[in-house]
Amino acid sequence: MNSTADCKNLLECAIYWERAEADRIWLTQPMGGGNANIKTWTWAEAVGEARRMAAYLKRLDLPKRSSMALCSKNCAYWLMADLAIWMAGHVSVPIFPILTADIVTYIIEHSEAKLLFAGKLDPVWDEMKKGVPANMKTVAFPLAPENKYEQWQDIVDSHEPLIETVACPPGETATVIYTSGSTGRPKGAMISFEAMYYGAKGLCEVVDVDCSDRGLSYLPLAHAFERLGEALSLYVGSQLFFAESLDTFLDDLKRARPTLFASVPRLWLKFQLGIFEKMPPYKLDRLLKIPVLNSVIKKKIMKQLGLDQVRFAVSGSAPIPKEIITWYRRLGLELMEGYGMTENFSYSHISRSGEVRPGYVGTPCPGVEQKISDDGEVLVKSPCNMKGYFKKPELKETIFTKDGFFRTGDLGELDEMGRLKITGRAKELFKTSKGKYVAPAPIENALSNHPLVEACYVTGAGFHQPYGVVMLSEEARQKASRGDRQSLEIGLLELITEVNKVLPNFEQLAFLAIANDVWSAENGFLTPTLKIKRKVLDATYGPFAHKWFAMKRPVVWQADL
Numbered sequence: 131m132n133s134t135a136d137c138k139n140l141l142e143c144a145i146y147w148e149r150a151e152a153d154r155i156w157l158t159q160p161m162g163g164g165n166a167n168i169k170t171w172t173w174a175e176a177v178g179e180a181r182r183m184a185a186y187l188k189r190l191d192l193p194k195r196s197s198m199a200l201c202s203k204n205c206a207y208w209l210m211a212d213l214a215i216w217m218a219g220h221v222s223v224p225i226f227p228i229l230t231a232d233i234v235t236y237i238i239e240h241s242e243a244k245l246l247f248a249g250k251l252d253p254v255w256d257e258m259k260k261g262v263p264a265n266m267k268t269v270a271f272p273l274a275p276e277n278k279y280e281q282w283q284d285i286v287d288s289h290e291p292l293i294e295t296v297a298c299p300p301g302e303t304a305t306v307i308y309t310s311g312s313t314g315r316p317k318g319a320m321i322s323f324e325a326m327y328y329g330a331k332g333l334c335e336v337v338d339v340d341c342s343d344r345g346l347s348y349l350p351l352a353h354a355f356e357r358l359g360e361a362l363s364l365y366v367g368s369q370l371f372f373a374e375s376l377d378t379f380l381d382d383l384k385r386a387r388p389t390l391f392a393s394v395p396r397l398w399l400k401f402q403l404g405i406f407e408k409m410p411p412y413k414l415d416r417l418l419k420i421p422v423l424n425s426v427i428k429k430k431i432m433k434q435l436g437l438d439q440v441r442f443a444v445s446g447s448a449p450i451p452k453e454i455i456t457w458y459r460r461l462g463l464e465l466m467e468g469y470g471m472t473e474n475f476s477y478s479h480i481s482r483s484g485e486v487r488p489g490y491v492g493t494p495c496p497g498v499e500q501k502i503s504d505d506g507e508v509l510v511k512s513p514c515n516m517k518g519y520f521k522k523p524e525l526k527e528t529i530f531t532k533d534g535f536f537r538t539g540d541l542g543e544l545d546e547m548g549r550l551k552i553t554g555r556a557k558e559l560f561k562t563s564k565g566k567y568v569a570p571a572p573i574e575n576a577l578s579n580h581p582l583v584e585a586c587y588v589t590g591a592g593f594h595q596p597y598g599v600v601m602l603s604e605e606a607r608q609k610a611s612r613g614d615r616q617s618l619e620i621g622l623l624e625l626i627t628e629v630n631k632v633l634p635n636f637e638q639l640a641f642l643a644i645a646n647d648v649w650s651a652e653n654g655f656l657t658p659t660l661k662i663k664r665k666v667l668d669a670t671y672g673p674f675a676h677k678w679f680a681m682k683r684p685v686v687w688q689a690d691l
Contacts, residue, residue, distance in 0.1 A: 139298045139323040140330065140364045141216045147367045148177035151341065156367075157206040160374035160382065161273070168385075171206060173367070180210045181291035183269075183282070184217035188292060190245070190267075194219050197241040197306065201225040201234070201258065202249025204347045205372050207271040207282060209360060211247045212305075216323075219296030220244075222305045223318070224352035226658040228254050228651045233316065234261030237308055241318060241520065247282075249274050254652065300324035306520050307354050309472050310657035318520035319472045321354075325514040329358050329477035330365035332496040332513070336480055337442050339390060341367035344439075346386040348373040349394065350658050354476040355446055359392060361475075383436030391440045395450035396585065396660045398465070399578065401435055402457060403603055406581050408434075418460060428462045437463065444468045444480065447659050449552060449571055451579035452488030459486075467491045469550065473529070473536055477514035479550050490549040500550060501535065507556060508542040509535035541569065558664065560591035566636035568596050573637065574662075576629045582606045582621050585649050587662050588639070589672070593679065595640040598626075599671050601649045610644075618644075619685045626684055643678050645671065646688045 134143040147156070152174035161167045171179070187198070198215045200222055202208050215222045223241045225234060227250070238246065238261070246262060248255070249271035256275075262268070270279040298304065304323040308316035333339075345363060347370050349356040363370050371386035373379050393401075405414070417427050432438040443458075446468035458465040464483060469491035470476030479500070481492035494500050499511040511534050518526045529537055541554045554569030561567050570588035577586045577598055584603040590596035602610060606618055622642050630638040647670070649655035654666055671688070678686045 134365050134367070135331070137327070138300060139216075139304070139327050140361055141213060141295065141298050141323075143327075143330075143364045143367075144173075144177050144180075144213055145295070147173040147364075151367060154341075154367075155369060156363075157209065158369070158371045158386070159206040160372065160378070162374065164378070165381070165385070169206070171210075176206070176210055177213065178291055179286050180213035180217060181293070181295070182286045182289045183211065183214035184295065185289040185292040186285045187214060187218035187220065187245070189289075192220070192244050194296075195303065196220045196244045197223045199223045199225055199238055199241065199243040199246045200249075200352070201227055201246060202251060202271055202274075203227045204349075204351050204356070205250045205271065205273055206370075207247075207249055207273065208351050209370070211269075211271075212360070216298055216304065217292055217295040221303050224305070224307060224357075226308075226310070226350055226352045227251055227258070228658055229258060229261075230654070231257055231259075231261030234258050235263070237316065237318075238263065238266065241306055241308075245269065247271065248277065248279060251275055298323045300327075301517075303517060305357070307352070307357065307472050307475075310353070310659055310661065317522060317525075319354075319516040320518055320520050321475050321514075321516055325475050325477075325516070326357075326361050327365070328497065328513040329475045330361035332477060332498075333358070333362055333480075334366060335496045336482065337390070339366050339368065339442070341369075343368040343389045344371065344386055345369070345390045345392075346371045346373060346383055346388045348379070348382070349392065349447075353447075353659050354470065354472045355392070355394075355659065358470075358476045359390075362390075380436060387436065387439045389439050390442050391437060392444045392446065392468075394447040394660050395445055395454070395578070396448075398445055398450060398454055398458070399584070402454065403581055403584075403605065405431055405434070407605055411581070431461055432463065442466070446470065446476065448661050449575045451575050453579040455486065455488040469552065471536075471538060473516045474510060474512045475514040475516070477512055478510050481549075485547065485549070487545065487547075487549055490545065490551045492550065493548050494550075499535070500544075500548075502542060502544060503537075505556075506541045506543070506553075508538045508540045508550065508552070510538060511535045560589065560596075562590060562596065562636060563592055563594050564636055568637050570596070573598070573629065573633065573639070576632075577625065577642075580621070580625050582618060582625070585656075585662065586642075587664065587667050589664075589668060590640070590675075593640070593675065595636075595638060597640045597675070597678065598642045599645050599667065600642050601645050601647070607648070615687070622685045641678060641681075641684050641686055643671065643674070644685070644687045644689075 137143045156173045157171040246268045250273040268279040303320045306318040373382040444466040466481035468480045470478040479491045497513045554571045573588045585601045
């Protein structure tokens, strides 16, 4: 093989780099304790470690293509375990590292996993391990919480590398990625070796990327969005850094100084709010209008964020307010949007440089076809489409059209350049008592573009008007705790007024309710990819709706009930 373009799958790509760039650093992992305890692996070391683990897996003499579960926050061992599973001829099954015990049990049993890799899981492991069957064969990463399992390092030290790895035919299942479960039980999307390889290779036709690039892996590797980043690194040979924790995230980002950076809307918003805490928006706007200071301010802000070396930035997983894209563009960062789903390995649409239209997720990736159905649903045919849901063959006819297009469930429209705009999700539409259907996502998108709002959701089925429930930003919550409600209510009143101005009468919000709770994936309000769980929010806040409407105020507080 002269390059990874000659490879047939990502495992062959890793073996190519093992030989071609043996001594070049691939993975950088904080091992706890700050900058004094950082471990790195060259390509030869990382692939060599995977080969030793693969030898252990082979000796277990399990049936070919057995499922092996991976439960850990992002770390170098996650990627090495993934490679080892493939080398030994098996299928990796990621488990989100913050799921409840019953979902852990469900995924392990449904996937028929024969082994579990348990890793970096503090502090969630105490709850999650309750869902692991007592007889489950488990291997612990060095970063795992205290345990009595077999240890990764002991296994690696006691086994010779597996030289002849098992073949990975393109059409075979490489991984089963379970959906985030925002609408019920997770379903396992079977992603082939061909799909993973094509996704990385196709992305390189859009993004100018090579082995000199750097990335920070921190979004859940159990999700297709971040897993596509793993695939890209394996294909181009780029260096990957890992984050230690939320508390050290900014330091981890500055250590990596990534040239490629992907995030989700909520985090792009948090970055912005972090800047606003140090410099109010009105002051920043004034300084950016001064020619002499303009470039200095931009560079300073991007360096503070650890993003000063980024040349390709993308937001995905959920809609991002167009004002956020415009704000980052003013700072010199052309923030792209991407669109994809677990079912197509997150390889579907992406913005092109110079063609970004805020509010649109771009045009189809190489090899992808798009069309809008008569009902307004986005249909996508992609080389990365899943083979189907694991153990649910009966669903294939309902999720794919007869001509092979995947039914995304998203509603959308195309502009004159073929750029796609997601206008809502079919299952999220709700009907008011006036008989009008409301798509909540665009309204939520507008509400989220405000310094006081960290997250929100819009609902109102059966009521004469929709309404919004808001989780305040951290700074706003601190103000509220100090009793400073008046300024918050003024700000939110201005927000609801501005949003309602551009909405048709039947979509205008009756009020904004301020939630007591802090929504997170850990407490079940958000999915592991930070999308809101509507069923949970409906169950939590729905019982208050009648009382809130009775108050007849534009801003109400859950705390007042």
